[in-house]
Amino acid sequence: MAAVTNSIFSPATALHFDKLATIYPLQRSALVPMLLYAQDEIGYISDEVVAEIAVRLDLLELDVRSVLSYYSMLRTKPAGKYNVQVCTNISCMLRGGYELLDHCKHKLGIGHKGVTPDGLFSLEEVECIGACCWAPAVQVNYDFHDDLTPAKLDAVLADYAEGRGKDEK
Numbered sequence: 001m002a003a004v005t006n007s008i009f010s011p012a013t014a015l016h017f018d019k020l021a022t023i024y025p026l027q028r029s030a031l032v033p034m035l036l037y038a039q040d041e042i043g044y045i046s047d048e049v050v051a052e053i054a055v056r057l058d059l060l061e062l063d064v065r066s067v068l069s070y071y072s073m074l075r076t077k078p079a080g081k082y083n084v085q086v087c088t089n090i091s092c093m094l095r096g097g098y099e100l101l102d103h104c105k106h107k108l109g110i111g112h113k114g115v116t117p118d119g120l121f122s123l124e125e126v127e128c129i130g131a132c133c134w135a136p137a138v139q140v141n142y143d144f145h146d147d148l149t150p151a152k153l154d155a156v157l158a159d160y161a162e163g164r165g166k167d168e169k
Contacts, residue, residue, distance in 0.1 A: 004052060004055055004056055007052065008042070008048050008049065008052055009038065009041060009042075009052070010041060013037060013038075013041050016037065017030075017034055017037070017053075017056055018056075020033055020034055020037075021056060021057060027057050027058065028057060028059065028063075030057060031053065031057060031059070031063075031064065031067055032067065032071065034053050034056070034057070035049075035053065035064075035067070035068065035071075035074055036073075036074070038053065039074060039075060043078050043079065044075040044076060044077055044078045044079065045068055045074055045075060045076050046076075050064045050065060050068065072126075077113075077115075078115070078119075079115060079122040080115045080116055080119055080120050080121040080122035081119060081120050081121070082120060082121050082122070082140050082141060082160045082165065083121075083122045083124065083140065083141055084104060084108070084121055084122065084123050084124070084138060084139075084140050084157070085124045085125075085126045085129060085138065085139040085140070086100050086101040086104055086123070086124070086125055086126065086136075086138050087126055087127070087128060087129045087131070087135070087136065087137050087138065087139075088101055088125050088126070088127075089127045089128040089129075089132075090132075091128075091132035091133075091135040091136075092128075092131075092132070092135040092136040092137055094135070095135040095136045096135075096136045096148075096149070097135065097136040097137075099136075099150065100136050100138065100148055100150065100153055101125055103150040103153060104123050104153070104157075105123065107154065107157065108121050108123055108157075110122070110123050111123065112124060112125050120160075120161060121157070121160070121161075126139075129144070131144055131146045134146030134147050135147075136148050138153065138156070140156065140160060140165060140166070141165075143165065143166035145166075
């Protein structure tokens with residue numbers, strides 16, 4: 001692992017990255033976890049993030065970008081404060097997932113991977129989020145909301161807009 005003198009990450013995250021690089025049999029295996037932690041801290045995977053992680057793991061930036069382009073959950077552009085992920089996989093689809101997605105598009109005025117002008121919400125259509133028994137489901141950041149209707153989803157979005165989302169408590 002190469003030493004990084006002026007990290008763009010917080011000291012806690014930089015320390016965590018140092019540890020991650022040592023716990024895998026191959027240092028390269030820490031790449032996806034590092035990208036996820038970086039995205040959580042920075043908000044997206046910027047050119048600076050790619051460059052620092054490449055140095056930390058003794059990889060080419062191209063190697064990092066190749067992995068980055070493969071995983072749809074990694075973003076190269078900033079998302080909204082609240083990233084609304086609407087599941088449209090089979091269980092959710094059969095119970096109204098596409099209706100919820102269309103409702104969000106209309107309500108928020110944005111499409112897939114869009115961000116509202118105020119930066120508060122972003123919207124993504126995603127595959128299974130693991131809530132099939134309670135479909136249709138939506139994930140906002142890391143919070144699940146299930147058994148939704150358009151009216152219930154309106155209440156969820158209103159709570160986040162007013163700072164009362166699950167992750168605010």
